[in-house]
Amino acid sequence: MELTALNIVQAAELLAKKELSSTELTQAYLDRIEKVEPKVNALVTTCAEDALESARHVDEKRAKGEALGRLAGIPTIIKDNMCTKGILSTASSKMLYNYKPVYDATVIEKLKAQDYVLLAKANMDEFAMGSSTETSYFGVTKNPWDTSRVPGGSSGGSAACVAADESVFSLGSDTGGSVRQPAAFCGVVGLKPTYGTVSRFGLMAFASSLDQIGPLTKTVEDSALVLDVISGNDKKDSTSAIMEYPHYGEGMKKDIKGLKVGIPKEYLEQEIDPEVRQSYLDAIKLFEDMGAIVEETSLPTFDYALSAYYVIASAEVASNLSRFDGIRYGYRTEHYSDLKEMYKNTRSEGFGDETKRRIMLGNYVLSSGYYDAYYLKALKVKTLIKNDFDRLFSEYDILLSPTAPTPAFKIGAKATPLEMYVNDLFTVPVNIAGVTAISVPSGVTGEGLPVSVQMIAKAFDENTMFRAAWNFEQAVKFDKKPTL
Amino acid sequence: MRVTLEEVERIASLSMLSLDEEKKIMLRKNLDDILGHAQKLNELDTEGVEPTSYILKQQNVVREDIPGKVWERKDMLKNAPEKEDGFFTVPKVVD
Numbered sequence: 001m002e003l004t005a006l007n008i009v010q011a012a013e014l015l016a017k018k019e020l021s022s023t024e025l026t027q028a029y030l031d032r033i034e035k036v037e038p039k040v041n042a043l044v045t046t047c048a049e050d051a052l053e054s055a056r057h058v059d060e061k062r063a064k065g066e067a068l069g070r071l072a073g074i075p076t077i078i079k080d081n082m083c084t085k086g087i088l089s090t091a092s093s094k095m096l097y098n099y100k101p102v103y104d105a106t107v108i109e110k111l112k113a114q115d116y117v118l119l120a121k122a123n124m125d126e127f128a129m130g131s132s133t134e135t136s137y138f139g140v141t142k143n144p145w146d147t148s149r150v151p152g153g154s155s156g157g158s159a160a161c162v163a164a165d166e167s168v169f170s171l172g173s174d175t176g177g178s179v180r181q182p183a184a185f186c187g188v189v190g191l192k193p194t195y196g197t198v199s200r201f202g203l204m205a206f207a208s209s210l211d212q213i214g215p216l217t218k219t220v221e222d223s224a225l226v227l228d229v230i231s232g233n234d235k236k237d238s239t240s241a242i243m244e245y246p247h248y249g250e251g252m253k254k255d256i257k258g259l260k261v262g263i264p265k266e267y268l269e270q271e272i273d274p275e276v277r278q279s280y281l282d283a284i285k286l287f288e289d290m291g292a293i294v295e296e297t298s299l300p301t302f303d304y305a306l307s308a309y310y311v312i313a314s315a316e317v318a319s320n321l322s323r324f325d326g327i328r329y330g331y332r333t334e335h336y337s338d339l340k341e342m343y344k345n346t347r348s349e350g351f352g353d354e355t356k357r358r359i360m361l362g363n364y365v366l367s368s369g370y371y372d373a374y375y376l377k378a379l380k381v382k383t384l385i386k387n388d389f390d391r392l393f394s395e396y397d398i399l400l401s402p403t404a405p406t407p408a409f410k411i412g413a414k415a416t417p418l419e420m421y422v423n424d425l426f427t428v429p430v431n432i433a434g435v436t437a438i439s440v441p442s443g444v445t446g447e448g449l450p451v452s453v454q455m456i457a458k459a460f461d462e463n464t465m466f467r468a469a470w471n472f473e474q475a476v477k478f479d480k481k482p483t484l
Numbered sequence: 485m486r487v488t489l490e491e492v493e494r495i496a497s498l499s500m501l502s503l504d505e506e507k508k509i510m511l512r513k514n515l516d517d518i519l520g521h522a523q524k525l526n527e528l529d530t531e532g533v534e535p536t537s538y539i540l541k542q543q544n545v546v547r548e549d550i551p552g553k554v555w556e557r558k559d560m561l562k563n564a565p566e567k568e569d570g571f572f573t574v575p576k577v578v579d
Contacts, residue, residue: 102559196540209538238545239538307522318499325500327572329563339575343500356501357514360492363499364515377525379535384528386536417514418521434539459539 003028004165005481007218008074008225011168015073018062022055022073026117029075033120033166036484042141042151042160044080045088046120051075054117061115069114070229076111077167079158080121081128082213083202084108087118091204092136093126095350096330105202106237107171107213107230114229119167123157126352127321128178128206130154131423132414135354140411143185144482145449149408152182152423158216159186163482169217169226175206176309177404177427179214180439180454184403187441187450187480189469190216191223192427194459195434196241198227199234207316208239210309210431220440220469224249227462243460252466257291259468262396264299270425273406275445280402283442283453286475287400292468297392299399301385305429308385310421311365311378312432317355318362324350357417382432389433393458398468400455401426403439407449426454435459438469441478450480487515 003025006014014020030048037043058073078084081091083101085108090096104112111118125135133141133156141156143149144164151160155172159182162170172179174192183190191214198213205211215226228248234240263284272280288294326332326346333345351359365374392399405425414420430437437456444450455472457465492512496503503511557570566573 099563102555102562235547239540241540242542242545301528304525304528307524310518311522311525322500326565327574328560330565332565336575339577340500342575344502347500348502351501353507356499356503356507357511359499359501360495360511361515361518363495364487364491364519367495367498374519374522374525376535377530378522379537380530380533381525381528383533383536384530386539416517418517421518 004032008168008222011074022058026051026055026075029119036164039147039484040142040144040160040164041139042123042157042166043120044090044123044138047087047118051117051119058115072115073117074168075117075119077120077122077161077170079124079155079172081173081204091127092124092138094137094331095324099330106199106234110230122161122170125154126355128154128173128175129354129358131181131420135352143408144484148410150411152185154178156182159183159188162188162216164484169215169222171213172216173203173211173213175210175313176431177424180427181404181423183216183439184452185408188216189220189223190439192430192437193227194436196239197231199237199240201234201236205320207313210313220466220473224252224466246463248462249466251463252470254467256468256471259292260396261287261292261294262297262392262399265296266299266302267401270405272402276402276451279443279451280453290471290475299388301388302429304381305385305432306425308378308381309428309432311374314358314362315366315375318359321359385429386433389435397464398455398457400453403452403454407445407451430456436462436465438465440469440473442476444480486519487512
């Protein structure tokens with residue numbers, strides 16, 4: 001087995017037994033990055049020297065018999081909207097093309113405490129707005145399974161780098177599906193934790209009421225392990241959940257006999273690619289075969305989630321991105337004669353088209369005369385969607401859906417914003433309701449493209465979901481890999 | 485037509501963005517399409533429904549008022565496009 005094909009559990013075992021050094025493992029990934037990155041463009045910044053230094057440090061500690069963290073020596077890639085001290089963090093925007101944070105995001109501090117190795121920062125849609133990574137200032141990331149196709153988005157670089165064996169795992173962020181949809185397009189496991197489970201401190205805010213950080217991994221077990229490391233209450237994030245955090249992954253390997261699985265009929269009424277539909281139907285059958293109790297149910301507000309999402313997320317982004325003014329950090333225009341012109345030119349030159357579109361949409365729905373009709377209406381619909389999920393989770397342990405309505409599409413194929421937004425159909429309601437979901441590969445199409453299903457559980461019930469996902473993963477035996 | 489070009493100009497000004505004619509026309513159409521899609525929300529009766537801003541029940545989380553680490557001025561200025569004598573510099577705002 002190639003070193004770069006290892007998952008976290010496997011790599012950690014070889015490292016612990018000293019059959020492999022962190023330096024060897026890190027070097028293997030750096031070599032792999034050098035080889036495949038020209039084809040994939042999953043990364044914005046590679047930190048080769050720092051990575052090798054961290055790896056050597058772990059090797060030294062291990063040689064001396066010192067205590068090591070749970071991710072000791074594990075090469076990791078981080079989405080470029082998370083602050084890494086002293087290392088470029090651009091959100092794939094011209095606005096932050098030169099930004100080197102002077103602090104670490106809380107998730108980075110937590111990974112450092114477990115002795116991880118930071119390999120690189122991953123490409124993404126600008127400020128996480130997009131479903132294809134085509135809005136990046138640093139060029140589109142290619143899908144490792146077919147480089148004429150997109151990797152999904154916005155965490156497209158984070159998904160592509162794991163699929164292409166450029167990293168053992170990565171972190172992404174998910175506001176309306178930005179971890180799960182690219183995970184599905186690239187054939188890896190993607191997790192959106194319950195809102196409030198992972199601190200957002202140091203994550204560049206897109207839509208603060210919806211954003212969550214989540215891992216992209218090769219296995220469900222790795223996903224639970226990473227969540228266990230990065231979760232927890234953080235005083236620096238006032239939306240961080242105050243509770244007893246469970247040990248994530250506990251009980252994951254128990255069977256799912258009697259698990260109650262709901263299939264909202266609205267899912268099958270959508271326009272879904274025939275092969276995605278078939279894979280979804282096969283997944284439902286597999287759950288029945290494993291002893292789960294599968295029933296049809298209904299999520300009447302499903303059809304409204306996407307509209308509510310684009311109103312709410314755009315309103316929040318218009319507010320959050322008003323901080324970019326060319327004064328304290330990032331890009332500043334060279335063309336101005338007064339302050340207002342400096343603001344306007346900085347923002348007009350620094351933001352890409354999709355970002356401008358969402359800022360405009362957000363300020364429109366927040367402006368006087370439209371606030372009640374759009375923004376307040378969307379927040380009320382959010383209540384109805386949440387009530388719908390609450391009702392379903394009083395009857396079911398998990399809901400099962402396709403992750404995305406199609407496999408990865410061609411670069412440049414989505415001509416209008418609405419065509420692009422429809423990609424988030426199945427993922428968006430999860431963020432609106434603040435619950436948790438995981439995307440797990442379910443098969444490949446005739447053209448050799450991966451497809452996935454999504455398991456959704458109630459807020460803070462990740463462990464039931466991990467159990468369903470782990471059992472599904474074992475049963476479906478997805479073992480295909482892209483060739484690059 | 486829901487969104488007019490004049491509205492696009494007004495919103496651009498509120499957003500601190502300057503748009504050329506081509507972008508204004510494109511954005512007018514985009515906003516019109518997206519807001520057209522959002523009309524769907526009106527199919528739902530939300531009479532008497534409370535809006536939900538944040539999904540978690542906890543509110544107004546506050547910390548103890550204890551002096552903590554303060555950022556170093558030199559660190560805060562590291563990313564500034566222009567600075568002078570320990571300050572951010574901006575174009576003259578008062579005549």
